[in-house]
Amino acid sequence: MPPHCDSLDGPVVTAARLALEDKDVDHILPYVPREGEPEVREAFGLAGKARALGPTAQDVADRWFFETVVRVHRAGEGAPFTGLKPAGLDLGPVIPAAERALDAGSADELTRVLCETVREQTEDRLQRAMALRKHADEGVAAAREYVEAGLGLQVWAHRVYKQATAASHAQ
Template sequence: MTYLRLPLRKTLLALATSSALALVFAAPALAHCDALDGPVISEARIALNSGDVTPVLKWVPAVDEARISSTFEKVLEVRQNGGSARELADQQFFAELVEIHRASEDAPFTGIKPAGAIDPAVQLADKALDEGEIDTFLARIVEKFEQNARSAFEATLAAKQQAGNDPERGREFVDHYVNYVHYLEDVHKVIAGNSGHSH
């Protein structure tokens, strides 16, 4: 692998990281807050097992604190029955909590997603926070960006050199060109602040 000069690499690191994080967290297909092993439900389990609703209140707007606290108390009562009742009560609490959280972000609630559905990049982002160190994550992001950008560039350059006056080869070049330019354009828009967080 041919490495970029250090100053350019540092610039790309910042650009690629911002791009990757924004695109990862914006993608609707990547379950996170609504996944069984996501941060919201993970903290909900802790709250239920400790009997203290406080850890989950940060995931909902202040206006919904009373609603969640009320549901939490009811769930704690039902959980004392054990077995299926406990399981159903937990699921009800998870669903209500996640629904309120997603509504606060103007995102639809489509049900709780199974564990294991979280995108690897999101897992690494969470792991970095848990470990208090982001260098490993950044290195993987910039490496992936370099690979993608180089691959698109090389394919486009090769197609351009073969395009000539042949319409079919010209169209192949255009296909590569559109992919190449749009990829870099999307990254640039993110780093320039033209892409917001959404679900």
Template sequence: MKTQERKAIVAGALKPGKSFKLNMRSLLLTFALMLVSLPGFAHCDSYDGPVIKDALKALDKNNVQLVLKWIEPQQEKEIISLFDKTYRLKKGDKQVYSIVEKHFLETLVRLHRETEGAPYTGLKPAGSTTPLVVMADNSIAKNDVGEVINTVTTHLEQVLRDRYATVAKLGKTKDESVEQGRAYVHAYVQYTHTLEALEHILHGDISH
């Protein structure tokens, strides 16, 4: 989602005259649509993620074009050269090819992570992807984002309601003792930081 489009949705959600419930629903909907684009939620380093799936398909079909979309133009030379070397060994010794193939996958994922501004921490086994990202992939396969939106908005709304309720409750006794005051501060930080994180997502320039 482009920054201007995101800000337009947010502005509409915050427009005076709308009910609080409608405003919150709009904000949560925007959050759901953008959440899985965050680098922190990426699964490009997993064997069941799209990068490695495309890489294995490329090696199977001898078509390096299938993986170039995951990297920047200035990285293509390195990947094309390594791809050619890897493919030439495909029908040779299986143990040697396994090592070379893994090196190719690691290099591709590392370079892709660089485009995200994220560190490379190694390849992850299949099944290590978080449930929300699995849901995101399924929504793309099914051409239906409804389940993602419903799950994220329902969960986030409940989190906000619970944290607000805790702050409201502890606020009534925050001045009665230091311990009660600290309990209130902890709850206050949890509640406000959740909203600050949401605001950053809504107004920040998120890219993949």
């Protein structure tokens, strides 16, 4: 996953920030798995107490709470926590398009971005294999290069297909 859920401007930290500001843990709970809820509730309570001790304590408590909720969120995804990432990272075209699709209730832009990317990658990989095919009869090394490109195209296409037909993230 691109650095999104673990970035300081990502949806998890945004919800955690809102939870702290509103003093309402329910803002962050949808982002953590059920089994992580007790830890997040405890961290929320401790962060709330520490925040009352002054601006420096508030900064430390907020950062610790963000790290806790992102770590618990990532564990729910089966992914490691590698620290909070800075805000403003380049997410590429897909995450923003997916966010706009959710806002608009339309898949048009996201579908276009995904289809264009798959089309470009498919054409590039096929063209590479076809160019190597022209020289495949020039020895084992050339044949091997063609075979690797051809099998690479097939494996890549299979992975794209498997990912496209896999269960959704939330299941």
